[in-house]
Amino acid sequence: MQIRELILKNYGKFHNRQIELEDGINLIYGENESGKSTIHTFIKGMLFGMERGRGRAAVNDTYSTYEPWENSNYYAGVLQFSSGGKTFRIERNFDKYSKKAELICEEDGEVLSVEDGDLEMLLGGMDADCYDNTVSMSQRNAEMGAGIAAELKNYATNYYTSGNGEINLSGALEQLNNRKKVLEQEIRKDLQEKRQKREQLEQEVSFVWRDVHHLEEELETIEEELAYRTEKERKRRQEEESAKGFMDEIRPEKWRIHPMEILVFVLVIIIAVILFSKPWNYLIAIILFLASGTYIWNRMKVGKKQVKTEPEIILEEITPEEEKIPLEKLRWERAHIASELKEKQVAYENLGEQLAELDEVSVRSRECEIKRQAVQMAAEHLEALSEEMQGYLKRDLNEKASAILCEITDGKYQKIVADEQLHIAVLTREKRMELHQVSRGTVEQIYLALRMAVGELLCEEEMPVILDDTFAYYDENRMEQTLRWLKNHKKQVLLFTCQTREEQVLKKSGITYHKVEL
Helix, strand or coil, X not given: CEEEEEEEEEECCEEEEEEECCCEEEEEECCCCCCHHHHHHHHHHHHHCCCCCCHHHHCCCHHHHCCCCCCCCCCEEEEXXXXXXXXXXXXXXXXXXXXXXXXXXXXXXXXXXXXXXXXXXXXXXXXXXXXXXXXXXECCCCCCCCHHHHHHHHHHHHHHHHCCCCCXXXXXXXXXXXXXXXXXXXXXXXXXXXXXXXXXXXXXXXHHHHHHHHHHHHHHHHHHHHHHHHHXXXXXXXXXXXXXXXXXXXXXXXXXXXXXXXXXXXXXXXXXHHHCCCCHHHXXXXXXXXXXXXXXXXXXXXXXHHHHHCHHHHHHCCCHHHHCHHHHHHHHHHHHHHHXXXXXXXXXXXHHHHHHXXXXXXXXXXXXXXXXXXXXXXXXHHHHHHHHHHHHHHHHHHHHHHHHHHHHCCCCEEEEEECCCCCEEEEECCCEEEHHHCCHHHHHHHHHHHHHHHHHHHCCCCCCEEEECCCCCCCHHHHHHHHHHHHHHCCEEEEEECCCHHHXXXXXXXXXXXXXXX
16 A cells, blocks of 8 residues: 555645645655644544544544644544556544545555445555554654554464464454353353242242141041041940840830830739649749839939930930941041042152252253353363464564664674563674663664564555654664665655655665655
8 A cells, every 4th residue: 555645635734735645755854843743644544533522531632633723623634645557535524523544446446444344444454553562653652562462463373373364263263252151151050040930949848848748647536536436336335236135135225124024024913823832823923023013123223324414415316327437537538638648749859850850960951051061062162272373473573573684784783682571672783682671763663673573574565665754863873774664665655754864864864765744
């Protein structure tokens, strides 16, 4: 990508200012407060947009800092660039009320969509953070931000594994972790449901067991009562049967004296009178008469005693069928309670089986656990792969940066050693040195070399290199070596400066350039 033209319609101090740029080195010269930083910020705003802060943050944000000095409601610009053999124009209106962005291909007039990612595609996937940490460098932000280290880690996993930076394996790892959380949540939900169901079943088991215990007690009581009543009835009937004589058998139950008994007594007396001679017949008759009277008297006494001891039974006139009712009722209650007890016992056994089933792992939980283990294994493999790929990145990044640093320092520093967190050291022919052990100018060169190497790794599309007063700490030799490397390796360089040193070195070295004066 090369920037062809900037049109600052109304941006900061500029109004309808047009700046044309060319391939190679573009020297943008201007004194202090001439607008160099404004143009630098304008380029970034046109490429990546510019949002207004909220609340107190809006007071000193970029949007407010570079608002048009005149007619602030009109806040717009145009940037023309070439990419892939075609020329494009992006127009932006930054005003909060009429904010818009239009991307047009000038070759065929096709209107592209910034919102759908067409501009990002033309920029080779570069975002604002990567832009600030690679191709856009100023004296104030030579060091690289911490975010670029994470982006390099993601790039290492993607590119070195698949050979295609579009495959986001870090995103896949995040999806795996999210999927793992979902599965763990399902497992916890299933366990909680089982716990709730167990509590409910245990409560039901407690109620049923209490009913079973109560019914067993009732049945035991009825069995005892029934056994007692049955035995008592048996004994009563046995006593009655053993006490009855012949006359008791033939005498109706309600009669105290049977008529046949009286007739028998009379016949015996008459026979005694006839058979025996006088006066013995009269004596025997008197004796038999007294015996008969005594028997009748005793029978009458037994009848009266029964009337006194069992008046209610006689008054209510309980029949033999009615006497059987209490025993039949007890038997019915026993059968009813036994049936209900059996039902409760079956219910108790069923609840016990359900509780036992809860102790087993459900099919759903088993499947979720298998999936969770599979996701965990996949995530672990990805993480291990990511660490391995970072080793490849570290090697390639160090090789690229070392080659650049060696060339721009004329071989004084042979190698850059940067770890995954971009902690940097350099190697000379004699020793290893940390950044705090070298001069500020060397530090600037190290960061420049590292930025260029990172940019080559992360960006599919080569972007213009933008340097804003970057050479303040460079001596002329270092500046010449750096400018020569930029001329030979970069398609377009925008060099902002308020000094004349850069132009003098360019002329002295015979490096061609295009100058823009502000």
